[in-house]
Amino acid sequence: MAWSGELSSQFRPDSHLKMAPASKSAGTAAPAPGKPLKRAFFDRSVHEVAPDLIGATFLVGGVGGIIVEVEAYHHTDPAAHSYRGPTPRNRVMFGPAGFSYVYRSYGIHWCANFVCEEEGSASAVLIRALEPTHGLAAMRRRRGVDEVRALCSGPGKLCEALGITIKHSELPLDRPPIALFARTATPEIVAGVRIGITKAVELPWRYGLKGSKFLSKRFPR
DNA sequence: CTCTTGATCTTCT
DNA sequence: GAAGATCAAGAGC
Numbered sequence: 317m318a319w320s321g322e323l324s325s326q327f328r329p330d331s332h333l334k335m336a337p338a339s340k341s342a343g344t345a346a347p348a349p350g351k352p353l354k355r356a357f358f359d360r361s362v363h364e365v366a367p368d369l370i371g372a373t374f375l376v377g378g379v380g381g382i383i384v385e386v387e388a389y390h391h392t393d394p395a396a397h398s399y400r401g402p403t404p405r406n407r408v409m410f411g412p413a414g415f416s417y418v419y420r421s422y423g424i425h426w427c428a429n430f431v432c433e434e435e436g437s438a439s440a441v442l443i444r445a446l447e448p449t450h451g452l453a454a455m456r457r458r459r460g461v462d463e464v465r466a467l468c469s470g471p472g473k474l475c476e477a478l479g480i481t482i483k484h485s486e487l488p489l490d491r492p493p494i495a496l497f498a499r500t501a502t503p504e505i506v507a508g509v510r511i512g513i514t515k516a517v518e519l520p521w522r523y524g525l526k527g528s529k530f531l532s533k534r535f536p537r
Numbered sequence: 538c539t540c541t542t543g544a545t546c547t548t549c550t
Numbered sequence: 551g552a553a554g555a556t557c558a559a560g561a562g563c
Contacts, residue, residue, distance in 0.1 A: 387555070396555085397555075424557075442555055444555085471556075511555075532556095
């Protein structure tokens, strides 16, 4: 296999820089990772950042892959956790852009967000699915499944695969253990309504890599 | 394939 | 006390 140098759970922040892309797997249109994203990348409208994250590479402790699905949330949006104002849980959303927001979902799973926009705007992008490229064995071990398409095809699944917990909330996105890399080509992006919400269900703020086999759910056509 | 349901617990009302 | 930015398993078609 291409990427046999399996990461132990040990932390290797810069190991990806010398890695060849691991996925010679199922045909992907996604490009190899580019240069590191700075926090300033997130300091603009959540509706610009969200689609721009499609194709970026997201690693935690060297384990992760290419972002293929996200959703945008903003404090003016009834579906957003920040809609009713700051609380101990969501306070990081009200801070500056470029930090993580991790929350417990249904008492069981973790979900990871990237905070966007200027301080106080309380917007964030939910990371919903990755195409696994780095640390496949670590992901398989944590998830307890073999099939690559089952590793990161959902917000809860990818947090389990990458080892993301509440300890990873309120961390800067441009420093270890988190690493983000820009895409190197502009992918074809599709948009649709968001998944699993009961408010503002009609807003088309879910974005995905067109044709990806690693989505949490297919986009209606 | 689709639909339904249980698990499990933090957060906010 | 209810709801929730989810997942996996089981039933039915």
